[in-house]
Amino acid sequence: MITIQRILFPTDFSRCANQAFVQAVQLAKRHSAELHVLHAYVPYEDHTSLLTVVPAAPEVRPGATVLTPPMLQVLEQQQAQSLRITQNVARDISIGPVIIDYAREHEVELIVMGTHGRRGIGHLLLGSVAEEIVRFASCPVFTIRETMEPHRAGAFRKILVPVDFSKHSEQAVRYAKELAILYGAELQVLHVVEEQLHPALYATGRSSVFEFMPEIETTSVREIERMLMESGGPEVQAEIHIREGRAARDIVKFAESHASDLIVIATHGLTGIEHLLLGSVAEKIVRFSRVPVFTVKPFGTSLLKGPEVHHDASAGPHS
Incomplete structure (x- = not known):
């Protein structure tokens, strides 16, 4: 709640x-x-x-x-x-x-x-x-x-929650589930598999990480199903999507192409020191998304109430 x-x-x-x-x-x-x-x-x-x-x-x-x-x-x-x-x-x-x-x-x-x-x-x-x-x-x-046609207040029917399988993104899933209940929305759970192929591998005629490691998609779906069960909170209708690409870019593209009304994303996920050098995925999404963005933290104030909620109040914004 x-x-x-x-x-x-x-x-x-x-x-x-x-x-x-x-x-x-x-x-x-x-x-x-x-x-x-x-x-x-x-x-x-x-x-x-x-x-x-x-x-x-x-x-x-x-x-x-x-x-x-x-x-x-x-x-x-x-x-x-x-x-x-x-x-x-x-x-x-x-x-x-x-x-x-x-x-x-x-x-x-x-x-x-x-x-x-x-x-x-x-x-x-x-x-x-x-x-x-x-x-x-x-x-x-x-x-x-700001948009040409302002967003209607509380008109969220599809809520997109990107996950990277960190504890922080599991918390975002919990928030997204609670918001889905609040607004009567369905969830879109998205995992973007980062493109990391070495250029030499293109000579093989394969250009997708899914072609080299076809089990990634199946494993990712199972992990998302686990997160949906173990994150606690209410049960909601959820679609699972796996994409290959760049996280920030393709999350924004997905939201536009799949009519998402709200993005719920955790900050301080798996980016580590990269956050200080390049900015976090969440900040890039805030910068470029036409869809409203709800960012949640692993530290500080939590809006979630209930016995299943675990929040690290001892952490800080520089952790």
Whole structure:
């Protein structure tokens, strides 16, 4: 069972953030959770560039009201005017640490935020705030990318959970099962077998790892079936898919081609030191996925409640 008492919604007042606010309100209403709305900003930061044009943010000072007319309209549309909402403004030299510190100090259990907001071309140069939050926050993070047609609140019918057979991905399976029950969705469990053929092997006329090791697919299916049974939680309808490719790239492609509505993925899986050098698969998916992404952690705050839940609270974001 998933329980949430406090949700943090950071906003930069962009269209992207407004789309994410719809999901934040829906979750807060569903769980009777307190919703913290935070505007974090860097004084005198120039949000424009020669290659981007962004709308000006409203003038907001500490102690000011953060809820804008579009946000008030969302509350009215979802009949959520009675939600407990805390509004805050914070400034610092960097936005990411402000959000992470606020979440820790206020014992936030879930962060809901948009991706591709006001950073413009800076996203390509510096990395997005959302990816920074996914990497360092000690609670689950729900990211929503801006789209031409906004995602309907809570309209999740197919939930994709990629697995790498680590303990962390087993935890993601448990979250995905609980979310599937919550939204009446079915699961799509995906394992991507990384392409690792040596170029010399192409001379044999074989180009797939499945041709050299045909047992991989059968073994992977059995392992996923084991994870579904041993991860605990409710029984849900699940499809099992095995693909060959590159994890981040092909997870995003799968979600688009199989009409996935939500991706649930664990951070800190089997990437080890590669995470520090190249960024984790989860962060790459947050960057490129058009589908909302729910990332879960092996440390810190857990939304899962029940006797079968095992969560390593002693681990940390740098483990």
